[in-house]
Amino acid sequence: DFYVAEALSSGALVSLLDEARPPDEGVWAVHPHPRHVPPKVRAMIDWLHDRLSAPGVRNQG
Incomplete structure (x- = not known):
C-alpha cells in the first residue's frame, strides 16, 4: 500500500484479493544501544x- 496509496485512494487502482493478503508486519529500527543513539x-x-505514520499509509496501530 505504501507505494500505491494515492492511486488506491483516488480510485486509479483497485485492490483485488484482499482476503488472501498476508498480515502486515512492522518496520523495525535496530541499533546497538538504546541509551546512546x-x-x-x-x-x-x-x-x-513520520513518513510511515502519515495519512493514507496503513499501519497496525
Whole structure:
C-alpha cells in the first residue's frame, strides 16, 4: 500500500484479493544501544516514523 496509496485512494487502482493478503508486519529500527543513539540515527528513525505514520499509509496501530 505504501507505494500505491494515492492511486488506491483516488480510485486509479483497485485492490483485488484482499482476503488472501498476508498480515502486515512492522518496520523495525535496530541499533546497538538504546541509551546512546547517535543523532543521525535518531533523525532517521524519527523521519521513518513520520513518513510511515502519515495519512493514507496503513499501519497496525
